[in-house]
Amino acid sequence: MENEKTFTEIMDALVAECESVLKKYLPDPRNMPEGEQYASLVAEAMQYSAMAGGKRLRPLLIARICDMYGGRRELAEPFMAALEMIHNYSLVHDDLPAMDDDDYRRGRKTTHIVFGEGMAVLAGDALLNFAYETAVCAFSAARTTAETAAVIRSLKILAKNAGIYGMVGGQCADLEAENRQEEVTGDMLQYIHSHKTACLIDSGFEIGAILAGAPEEDIRRLEQIALYTGLAFQIQDDILDVIGDSAELGKPVGSDEEEGKTTYVTLYGLDRASRRVQELSSRALEEFDKLSVRDGFLRELILRLVSRRK
Helix, strand or coil: CHHHCCHHHHHHHHHHHHHHHHHHHCCCCCCCCCCCHHHHHHHHHHHHHHCCCCCCHHHHHHHHHHHHCCCCHHHHHHHHHHHHHHHHHHHHHHCCCCCCCCCEECCEECHHHHHCHHHHHHHHHHHHHHHHHHHCCHHHHCCCHHHHHHHHHHHHHHHHHHCCCCHHHHHHHHHHHHHCHHHCCHHHHHHHHHHHHHHHHHHHHHHHHHHCCCCHHHHHHHHHHHHHHHHHHHHHHHHHHHHCCHHHHCCCCCHHHHCCCCCHHHHHCHHHHHHHHHHHHHHHHHHHCCCCCCCHHHHHHHHHHHCCCC
16 A cells, blocks of 8 residues: 555544544534624534544545545545534434433443433534535535536535435334334345445445546446445444454444344344355455556455454
């Protein structure tokens, strides 16, 4: 990889860049615009939620793929921040008592525990809305009609993958599945994984390429890579809930079985789930190797995502 840097070194640098970009665009509760001081508490809750760490996978993909195709970061940065805001809004709402009712995330108290349920709802709403306010900043960075068209196309992908035909649709199906365990089918589980998990990963893969003017054939391949990677990522998550190490994962294992949740493992068993991860991984790498450009880091990242232990 570039200049003999290790995978970890490149990863750490990209995560740090994503953190910096996110912080740059998030509202600062200590420095609100004139007359907006009464919104400072929700801005503080937004900061608390979004700056809680994490893999920064989705904005990282936008940045790296934009670089891979020779794009300009000025166009990509608003989308990097926006996509991470959308991801974090979903986590804030997931943690609410009406959803998963979690008290901790990433080793610290969840937003509704610290700020109260009402403010957590507002923080999630604010992150989602501010994501779109942030993404449209890319129009100011566009220098040509082609770049403006790329921003418009990227906005459509960002919005669709976060909405009813994307992540929200997947969350809806997931809630429904909890209410009727005996009726959950493989098709329904595939829908949940492909929408709840893979859609935002798809935004990461596609948007960077579109903004950089990548070949259309590559953009379609990246869409497929995102689907295969997202599905494998979620099935591996199901596997780790059964065989993972609590200390390594940073969360208790066995929660799916305890809650009676239908997963790929409960539906098909560990062996078949593991084979499915390998099959999806192979498909993702096969498509990746057909791209018109190469990136050893991204190839390794896909491998690590679907074979992770935490």
